[in-house]
Every structure is written in structure tokens, then in C-alpha cells.
Amino acid sequence: MLNKSALVYDDLKQKIDQEVYKLGTYLPSENQLCALYGISRETGRKALAGLADNGYIQKIRGKGSLVIEHRQYAFPVSGIVSYKELAHKLNVTTTNIVYEFEPQASLPYGSFASLGGEQTTVPVTAIKRVRVLNGEPDIIDKDYILKSVVPNLPRRAAEDSLYAYFEQELGLAISYATKEITMEPATAEDRERLHVDDSMWIAVVRSVTSLEDARAFQYTESRHRADKFRFRDFARRQPQPF
Amino acid sequence: MLNKSALVYDDLKQKIDQEVYKLGTYLPSENQLCALYGISRETGRKALAGLADNGYIQKIRGKGSLVIEHRQYAFPVSGIVSYKELAHKLNVTTTNIVYEFEPQASLPYGSFASLGGEQTTVPVTAIKRVRVLNGEPDIIDKDYILKSVVPNLPRRAAEDSLYAYFEQELGLAISYATKEITMEPATAEDRERLHVDDSMWIAVVRSVTSLEDARAFQYTESRHRADKFRFRDFARRQPQPF
DNA sequence: GTTGACAGCTTATCTAAACAAGTTTATTAT
DNA sequence: ATAATAAACTTGTTTAGATAAGCTGTCAAC
Numbered sequence: 001m002l003n004k005s006a007l008v009y010d011d012l013k014q015k016i017d018q019e020v021y022k023l024g025t026y027l028p029s030e031n032q033l034c035a036l037y038g039i040s041r042e043t044g045r046k047a048l049a050g051l052a053d054n055g056y057i058q059k060i061r062g063k064g065s066l067v068i069e070h071r072q073y074a075f076p077v078s079g080i081v082s083y084k085e086l087a088h089k090l091n092v093t094t095t096n097i098v099y100e101f102e103p104q105a106s107l108p109y110g111s112f113a114s115l116g117g118e119q120t121t122v123p124v125t126a127i128k129r130v131r132v133l134n135g136e137p138d139i140i141d142k143d144y145i146l147k148s149v150v151p152n153l154p155r156r157a158a159e160d161s162l163y164a165y166f167e168q169e170l171g172l173a174i175s176y177a178t179k180e181i182t183m184e185p186a187t188a189e190d191r192e193r194l195h196v197d198d199s200m201w202i203a204v205v206r207s208v209t210s211l212e213d214a215r216a217f218q219y220t221e222s223r224h225r226a227d228k229f230r231f232r233d234f235a236r237r238q239p240q241p242f
Numbered sequence: 243m244l245n246k247s248a249l250v251y252d253d254l255k256q257k258i259d260q261e262v263y264k265l266g267t268y269l270p271s272e273n274q275l276c277a278l279y280g281i282s283r284e285t286g287r288k289a290l291a292g293l294a295d296n297g298y299i300q301k302i303r304g305k306g307s308l309v310i311e312h313r314q315y316a317f318p319v320s321g322i323v324s325y326k327e328l329a330h331k332l333n334v335t336t337t338n339i340v341y342e343f344e345p346q347a348s349l350p351y352g353s354f355a356s357l358g359g360e361q362t363t364v365p366v367t368a369i370k371r372v373r374v375l376n377g378e379p380d381i382i383d384k385d386y387i388l389k390s391v392v393p394n395l396p397r398r399a400a401e402d403s404l405y406a407y408f409e410q411e412l413g414l415a416i417s418y419a420t421k422e423i424t425m426e427p428a429t430a431e432d433r434e435r436l437h438v439d440d441s442m443w444i445a446v447v448r449s450v451t452s453l454e455d456a457r458a459f460q461y462t463e464s465r466h467r468a469d470k471f472r473f474r475d476f477a478r479r480q481p482q483p484f
Numbered sequence: 485g486t487t488g489a490c491a492g493c494t495t496a497t498c499t500a501a502a503c504a505a506g507t508t509t510a511t512t513a514t
Numbered sequence: 515a516t517a518a519t520a521a522a523c524t525t526g527t528t529t530a531g532a533t534a535a536g537c538t539g540t541c542a543a544c
Contacts, residue, residue: 003527029494040529045495053295058417058456061495062536066456069420178297178311179475183425183445183468201443201468203425214300214308226425226443226468233421233475245497271524282499287525303525304506 005046008037012047016056016067026064027057055234070234092133098158099193100128107144107219123147124219127158130193133228137194140223149217162218173212180206181231194225203229247288250279254289258298258309268306269299297476335376340400341435342370349386349461365389366461369400372435375470379436382465391459404460415454422448423473436467445471 002010015021028036033044048065051057057065105126124144131139143162145153150170157165166172186200194200205222244252257263270278275286290307293299299307347368366386373381385404387395392412399407408414428442436442444465451460 005527026494031494042530043528046527048495055418055420058452058454059495060455060536062538063494065495068452068456174479175300176297176476176478179477181423181471181473181475183443183471199441201425210300210310212300213302214310229423229425231423231473233423234418235421236418237416247497273524284500285498288497290525301525302506304508305524307525 004037004039005043005050008033008039008044008047009050011037012051013054013056016051016070021067023067023069026066029064053236095132096159097130097132098127098155099130100126101155101158102126103153105144125150125153127153127162129158136228138225138228140190140193142221142223144219146217149211149215172217175210175212175214177207177209182206183226190223194223196225201226246279246281247285247292250275250281250286250289251292253279254293255298258293258312263309265309265311268308271306295478337374338401339372339374340369340397341372342368343397343400344368345395347386367392367395369395369404371400378470380467380470382432382435384463384465386461388459391453391457414459417452417454417456419449419451424448425468432465436465438467443468 012021012027021027027033027048030041030044030048033039033047034041037044048057048059051065052059054070056067056070058068059065103125105124106121107124107126109120109122124146127141127143127145129141129143130137131141133139143158145162149172150166153165157169163174167174182204183201184204186194186196186198186202190196190200190202191198194202203224203226205220205224207220207222208216209218209220210216254263254269263269269275269290272283272286272290275281275289276283279286290299290301293307294301296312298309298312300310301307345367347366348363349366349368350363366388369383369385369387371383371385372379373383375381385400387404391414392408395407399411405416409416424446426444426446428436428438428440428444432438432442432444433440436444445468447462447464447466449462449464450458451462452458
């Protein structure tokens with residue numbers, strides 16, 4: 001069960017998505033939210049802060065919480081959202097082909113904590129998958145999952161959804177990820193699996209995912225056909241010190 | 243002048259960067275922060291929430307605020323940070339060549355508010371610049387600034403820093419931006435200005451920047467040589483409803 | 485008509501306090 | 515020695531209240 005501010009957040013978000021609160025209009029004032037939901041002002045403010053963080057509203061002092069244009073995250077890179085969740089959200093038919101599954105692989109430790117120096121390796125389960133969107137192979141996903149966290153990863157978890165398996169079956173609490181996007185020329189593996197020629201570039205998303213207790217447990221390399229790649233983001237400006 | 247929680251945030255961030263609080267160690271507890279800074283617990287918690295949002299710490303219930311690896315934002319795409327701020331932060335020598343400056347241009351209104359339909363245009367100041375890093379032209383920036391917000395934009399502002407001009411000279415409060423990254427083949431203009439051949443792809447970052455009162459006022463198209471492009475991000479997982 | 489002061493709304497910040505829940509350490513009972 | 519218990523820490527959530535500051539309309543004075 002979620003807490004009150006999260007419940008209010010979800011309710012307001014849903015009402016914004018369903019245009020109960022339309023673009024360009026103001027949400028009920030903070031005092032009205034207190035009355036509406038039977039909560040204190042600070043609880044409501046936390047819900048509003050979340051909406052502002054995620055680009056749903058802009059808070060304007062003296063006026064209220066203005067509903068602004070919220071761009072749906074585009075497929076398939078965004079925050080930490082699993083492929084299956086996104087496919088569901090965007091109503092796209094997808095397939096998921098596991099073409100390599102190695103339960104006894106190893107990876108340099110530096111991939112997880114780039115502290116350099118130590119050249120030791122860690123045991124991982126290695127998975128390679130091709131994501132097929134509307135009949136076309138668009139993405140190669142290479143996942144390496146620490147065996148110290150997930151000792152026996154069943155192949156069916158890779159064929160369905162890794163995140164669902166981690167969270168729902170193992171009860172792991174996935175918390176945050178660092179991510180880097182670069183562009184690289186296509187490799188032989190890219191050309192074979194994504195059916196492109198060597199003039200195509202590849203958008204490479206490398207990420208390290210961590211749990212609630214800050215243990216990094218998954219390293220992912222996601223390789224996208226450049227012509228199908230799209231990334232959307234919402235960012236707020238931080239006050240600059242100097 | 244900033245508020246108390248922002249001051250505490252800045253102080254803690256600085257101490258993390260300077261390794262007063264080292265990676266893998268815990269910050270002082272919330273109660274200790276109250277005593278250290280003479281603040282209430284909620285005020286300290288706001289500072290900590292900011293650090294957690296930006297990937298400096300991971301809060302672990304029952305234990306404390308753990309300092310985690312914080313990846314410095316890579317040049318040159320990230321949150322809303324101006325080119326000059328980033329160059330300063332990363333200690334890179336850069337040049338900035340304005341090769342087009344048109345104070346009386348116009349842009350389809352849809353570029354700012356993609357509500358479709360209306361085919362009217364809005365008057366803007368149009369600027370095209372090439373960013374030169376270490377002697378090599380790497381980025382083309384095309385900026386379109388609404389004349390209804392900034393009527394007379396001086397050319398020197400484009401040659402120095404648009405953001406510094408907006409914020410420090412005009413007193414505009416820049417608040418948030420939506421951003422989209424795609425990959426596209428190089429155009430003739432790309433090839434000429436960035437000195438690449440037609441096998442090179444271009445990372446295109448299109449963004450709309452808005453003020454504190456939610457007025458969108460700037461549309462930017464930033465075109466990066468694919469081989470020089472790098473984007474880093476930190477994201478927290480949101481609880482998934484379904 | 486224009487201006488200025490004001491009241492009544494809004495959000496922003498901060499405080500103090502209470503209780504819940506997870507972690508660690510010390511103590512106690514077996 | 516071992517195991518269960520309790521105490522003392524930690525963060526998480528919520529409440530109620532105070533003060534500050536921005537926006538808007540009203541109303542009186544000019």
C-alpha cells in the first residue's frame with residue numbers, strides 16, 4: 001500500500017491524463033486539496049512537488065498549480081522503466097527473442113563500480129536479446145546480472161520481463177540507475193541481428209541499475225538502430241551558484 | 243538569497259564533491275544535521291531529498307544517507323545547463339562562432355506548443371552558432387527566441403552566453419525544459435559546418451525552454467557530431483501502478 | 485479615469501511534534 | 515554459548531501551525 005501523498009499524486013496524475021484537469025487550467029488550491037482528500041497541506045504539497053518534478057504542472061506563487069503539456073515518455077529509453085511496461089503503456093506489439101543465455105559468465109568488476117584499479121571479475125548471468133517492434137528487429141539488449149544478488153535466474157524471466165521477475169518474484173526493490181548514451185558505428189553483431197548495413201550507426205545506452213540498499217546488480221548495454229532511436233526528457237533548471 | 247534547505251543542500255553537495263563525506267560513507271544523521279545547521283528536521287530532509295534526486299546519496303531507512311557514486315554530467319547535453327556553465331565546470335577551452343543572426347525571423351507556433359492545428363507563426367530572433375571544442379567544430383546550435391519575451395536581443399548575448407543574458411541582465415527566471423534526442427543523417431549544413439562527410443550521423447537535441455510562469459520562450463535545435471556525442475543521466479524508479 | 489491601499493486569495497518556507505518502521509547494539513534469559 | 519528481548523538509534527510519514535511573499539480584485543481618494 002502506498003502512502004497518502006503517493007495516492008494523491010496518482011489520483012491527480014490520472015485526472016490530468018484524463019483531462020479532468022485540462023491543460024492550461026489550475027489544479028484545486030492546496031487548501032482545497034486538504035479538504036478534498038482529508039489531508040494536511042504538507043501532504044498535498046508533496047504530491048504537487050512530484051507532479052512538478054515529472055513535468056505535469058508548474059507551480060506559480062500567488063496563482064496556483066498550472067497544468068502544463070506533459071510529453072509521454074517515448075519508446076524505448078527513458079527513466080527506469082522496463083521494456084514490457086513501456087510496450088504496454090504505448091500499445092505496441094513487441095516480441096522478445098533470447099538468442100544467448102549464459103548462467104556462468106563473468107564481467108570485470110569495473111563495469112559496476114567504475115572505481116578503476118581492481119581487475120577482478122564478478123560472476124554474472126549473461127543474456128542477449130533482440131527486441132522486435134512491429135515485425136522489425138530494432139534493439140539488442142545485453143544484460144549482465146550479478147549472481148551474488150540473483151543466483152539462479154531462470155531463462156523464462158529473460159523471455160518475459162526481467163523487472164517483473166526481480167520485483168514481483170524475488171521482492172527486489174529497484175531504486176535508481178545511471179545511464180549513458182553514445183553513438184557508435186554498427187558492429188558485425190549489430191548488422192546481423194538488426195538487419196542493417198555498415199553505414200548505419202547505433203545508439204548505445206549503457207546503464208547500471210541499483211537496489212534500494214545501493215547495491216549495483218545489473219549492467220545493461222542496449223543497442224538501438226539509430227533511425228529508430230528517440231529519447232525524451234523533462235528537466236528543471238537548478239539555481240546556478242556562480 | 244537562497245533558502246535554508248538550499249544552503250544546506252549546497253554545503254552538503256560541496257562537501258561530497260570535496261570528499262569531506264567520502265563515497266560509501268554515511269552523511270550525518272538527520273538529527274545531527276539539525277544540530278549542525280540549526281535547522282528543523284524537515285528542512286534538512288528537503289536538502290537530503292535534493293541530493294537523492296540528483297544521485298549524490300541513497301537514503302536507506304534505519305541506516306542513513308549513503309554517499310553513492312555521482313557521475314558528473316558529461317559534456318554537452320544534460321539538464322538545463324548552458325554551454326558556458328558546462329565548459330567552465332569541465333575545464334574545456336571552447337569557442338563560439340555566430341554564423342547567422344536574424345532579429346526578424348518567424349517560426350511556426352507549433353514549435354513552442356505542439357497543440358497542432360493552428361498554422362500561425364510567431365516572431366523570433368534566430369541565431370545559428372558553431373561550438374568549437376579544442377579546435378574542432380562539434381556542435382551546431384540553432385536558437386529561436388520569442389520576441390514577445392525578449393524584444394531586442396543583442397548579438398553580443400549570442401556571442402557570449404544567452405542564459406547569462408536572460409537571467410542576469412533581463413532577470414528572466416528559467417524554470418524547465420522538455421527535450422528530445424534523435425539520430426539523423428547529416429545534412430549539407432552539418433557537413434559544411436562540422437567538417438564531416440555524409441557517412442556521419444548527427445545527434446539532434448530539440449528542446450523547448452520555459453520560464454517560471456510557464457511561458458515557453460526558446461526553441462533550440464542542437465546538432466552534435468555522432469562520434470563526439472555523449473549523454474549521461476541519473477534516474478530513479480517510480481513505483482509502477484499496474 | 486487613475487492611482488493607491490487593502491483584503492483575501494494563492495504558494496513558499498520553516499518549525500515542532502508525534503508515531504511508524506527498519507537497523508544495530510546491548511542486555512537478558514535460557 | 516546461544517537466542518530472544520529490549521533499548522537506542524536510524525529514516526518515513528503525517529499533522530498543525532506560523533510567517534513570508536506573490537497575485538487579484540475592490541474600494542476609496544484624488
